[in-house]
Amino acid sequence: TNTYEHILTSSPKPGVGLITLNRPKALNALCSPLFTELNDALSKYDEDKSIGAIIITGSEKAFAAGADIKEMAPLTFSSAYSNNFIAPWSHLANSIRKPVIAAVSGYALGGGCELALMCDIIYCTSNATFGQPEIKLGVIPGAGGSQRLTRAVGKSKAMELILTGKNFSGKQAGEWGVAAEVVDGGHAELLDVAVKTAETIAGHSRVATVAAKEVVNKSQELSLREGVEYERRLFHGLFGSQDQKIGMTAFAEKKKPEWSHE
Ligand code: CAA
Numbered sequence: 001t002n003t004y005e006h007i008l009t010s011s012p013k014p015g016v017g018l019i020t021l022n023r024p025k026a027l028n029a030l031c032s033p034l035f036t037e038l039n040d041a042l043s044k045y046d047e048d049k050s051i052g053a054i055i056i057t058g059s060e061k062a063f064a065a066g067a068d069i070k071e072m073a074p075l076t077f078s079s080a081y082s083n084n085f086i087a088p089w090s091h092l093a094n095s096i097r098k099p100v101i102a103a104v105s106g107y108a109l110g111g112g113c114e115l116a117l118m119c120d121i122i123y124c125t126s127n128a129t130f131g132q133p134e135i136k137l138g139v140i141p142g143a144g145g146s147q148r149l150t151r152a153v154g155k156s157k158a159m160e161l162i163l164t165g166k167n168f169s170g171k172q173a174g175e176w177g178v179a180a181e182v183v184d185g186g187h188a189e190l191l192d193v194a195v196k197t198a199e200t201i202a203g204h205s206r207v208a209t210v211a212a213k214e215v216v217n218k219s220q221e222l223s224l225r226e227g228v229e230y231e232r233r234l235f236h237g238l239f240g241s242q243d244q245k246i247g248m249t250a251f252a253e254k255k256k257p258e259w260s261h262e
Contacts, residue, residue: 015202052202066110
């Protein structure tokens with residue numbers, strides 16, 4: 001049972017938490033109340049010991065068509081700055097420790113593109129439409145797009161996309177490495193692929209999975225040498241986990257590991 005107004009939550013397979021953005025009349029425009037609900041659902045899945053991976057998706061037509069332009073239109077500098085408008089969006093990137101997969105079909109524009117880029121893995125359909133069109137509204141990306149898209153596609157392409165506001169397709173997202181895979185078919189086939197990967201992730205050691213996500217994310221923040229040292233410390237740390245003993249003993253005994261889920 002869920003009591004949300006703008007999102008749906010479900011568990012399509014054991015260990016998998018699915019969040020579906022559900023504001024169809026506004027193409028899932030990301031109004032503040034929607035984000036409050038999304039953050040709440042993400043936190044609950046992150047704390048839920050039975051969940052190992054999270055998927056965020058939208059509809060066939062729209063993952064999300066951006067921040068809510070009607071909500072933003074009357075904002076002033078003072079109100080945006082004083083209330084730290086959009087800062088709560090960082091909850092996903094800053095605080096959610098379990099892997100999050102974005103399953104994108106249809107529009108992923110502006111804040112929708114940025115939301116996908118905050119996720120750990122993007123899957124999309126070939127006709128998904130990504131873009132950072134904020135320049136056409138007299139603003140710039142505000143939820144990390146200028147930073148994450150640039151890291152994903154390189155400076156020249158990111159400059160071109162952000163300065164022109166032109167869209168790019170799911171097919172291009174795959175070619176450029178923005179998406180891990182471009183799925184043949186529509187939203188249903190896309191979700192199948194996302195759920196399969198989420199199930200695979202949820203079938204691994206929880207503590208090792210959180211550590212793996214943490215170290216890959218460090219590669220975006222640290223120098224190579226610091227990042228490699230950080231990785232080694234966490235690697236060493238995992239020898240103190242039950243799951244390292246369980247995993248390596250099971251290998252030696254040619255058995256399937258039964259993780260502690262600690
Ligand atoms: N905010 C608020 N409402 C939106 C919206 C948005 N970002 N995107 C779409 N909608 C609403 C439309 O206003 C429309 O509502 P009404 O029926 O009440 O008029 C409804 O959703 C359906 O949209 P369209 O009629 O426009 O549908 P379409 O199929 O003709 O076009 C579209 C689809 C090309 C995605 C078009 O809706 C569009 O261009 N949307 C805006 C995209 C955009 O500029 N996003 C960036 C927002 S800025 C941002 O995100 C800032 C940031 O970095 C955080």
